[in-house]
Amino acid sequence: MTVPFLDLKAQYESIGNEITDAIQQVMDRTAFAGGPFVEQFEKEFADFCQCRHAIGVGSGTEALWLTLLALGIGQNDEVITVPNTFIATAEAISFCNATPVLADVDKKTYTMDPELFEAAITPRTKAVIPVHLFGQMADMDPIMDIAKAHGLFVIEDACQAQGAKYKGKLAGSVGDAGCFSFYPGKNLGACGEAGAVTTNNPKLADKIRILRDHGQSKKYHHRMIGWNARMDGIQGAILSVKLKHLTEWNNERRTNAKIYNELMGGISDVILPKEAAYNRHVYHIYGIRVQNRDTLMSALAEKDVYCGIHYPVPIHLTEAYQSLGYGEGDFPVAEKYAKELLSLPMFPELKREQLEKVTYEISQLV
Ligand SMILES: *Cc1c(COP(=O)(O)O)cnc(C)c1O
Numbered sequence: 001m002t003v004p005f006l007d008l009k010a011q012y013e014s015i016g017n018e019i020t021d022a023i024q025q026v027m028d029r030t031a032f033a034g035g036p037f038v039e040q041f042e043k044e045f046a047d048f049c050q051c052r053h054a055i056g057v058g059s060g061t062e063a064l065w066l067t068l069l070a071l072g073i074g075q076n077d078e079v080i081t082v083p084n085t086f087i088a089t090a091e092a093i094s095f096c097n098a099t100p101v102l103a104d105v106d107k108k109t110y111t112m113d114p115e116l117f118e119a120a121i122t123p124r125t126k127a128v129i130p131v132h133l134f135g136q137m138a139d140m141d142p143i144m145d146i147a148k149a150h151g152l153f154v155i156e157d158a159c160q161a162q163g164a165k166y167k168g169k170l171a172g173s174v175g176d177a178g179c180f181s182f183y184p185g186k187n188l189g190a191c192g193e194a195g196a197v198t199t200n201n202p203k204l205a206d207k208i209r210i211l212r213d214h215g216q217s218k219k220y221h222h223r224m225i226g227w228n229a230r231m232d233g234i235q236g237a238i239l240s241v242k243l244k245h246l247t248e249w250n251n252e253r254r255t256n257a258k259i260y261n262e263l264m265g266g267i268s269d270v271i272l273p274k275e276a277a278y279n280r281h282v283y284h285i286y287g288i289r290v291q292n293r294d295t296l297m298s299a300l301a302e303k304d305v306y307c308g309i310h311y312p313v314p315i316h317l318t319e320a321y322q323s324l325g326y327g328e329g330d331f332p333v334a335e336k337y338a339k340e341l342l343s344l345p346m347f348p349e350l351k352r353e354q355l356e357k358v359t360y361e362i363s364q365l366v
Helices: 008-029 036-048 060-070 088-094 114-119 140-150 202-211 233-264 293-302 319-324 332-340 352-365
Strands: 053-057 078-081 099-102 125-128 153-157 177-181 195-199 216-218 286-289 341-344
Touching (some): 053 202, 060 088, 060 153, 060 195, 078 088, 088 099, 099 319, 125 140, 140 153, 233 352, 293 341, 293 352
Parallel strands (some): 078 099, 125 153, 153 177
Antiparallel strands (some): 053 195, 177 195
């Protein structure tokens, strides 16, 4: 029995007819770039996130970048985020000509440590981007309080957290804006590239809508210099279909995580993921920590169990970000976990036998 890291085909096969119908409708109306299907999805996604506005864009990276631009972040500004994220979080800051400043993460949840965030604030800080890593929201109450006290914008990187909750509030509804990716492997994934921004601020929503469409609100009347960051009509239609299944899929991920926890609870060399009591974790990634991570990962692959690593190199140690001037030892928690974290197979359609096989092989190998 093979256990893939991710099985996009299993999901597609379960809703193939609905997807084919959705694509056919877009074809019939030739609504390919932006348009009615994107507008419909934006309404549905805003409702889902309990936000007033959602703006569809081309990717999660664009969602982050346009949000920062719309908030006026630019040269000489600093934006605080974490070292253990996908590089897009930092790239979006750099593409505004601002500087990413990093703050280490909490040892249990792997999300931003509010105290270290506060310690990283300087007179140039304009915003903070907590990352809801692996599908678990960062500790938003203290982050919001600190940001408010210092007059900073809060942008949630919710790219891995569609449907996650913090004290009952949905990801993307807590900060000034929430940025989502619908990359195919995410909990809500398009059949191609897509992303969205959520916000309760109508002015911010308007500005992002204009920026994503060449700075125009009326065709060929350009109010500002923007970009082409529209969502495809086909992706909008497909995402509307998939959104209806998201809660059920997230519940299945949570069930799979619970089974992993039960089956692996007795293995003393494995540190399981911790869901904070106030959170609803949606397990985009189910990451365990082990000392012999790299050998375990290759040994598991020999047994047809395929894992991933998120992420092997923290932002400050990437070649791309040497210019920030950080070095080894600056963010000890993120650095230690980059060597220990192993992402096990996780998707809604995983079968009990597959979960059992993964945990059995791990128990034999650690
Ligand atoms: C996926 C992801 C992004 C980028 O999203 P894309 O749609 O791939 O551009 C940004 N931040 C995090 C934390 C992500 O996981």
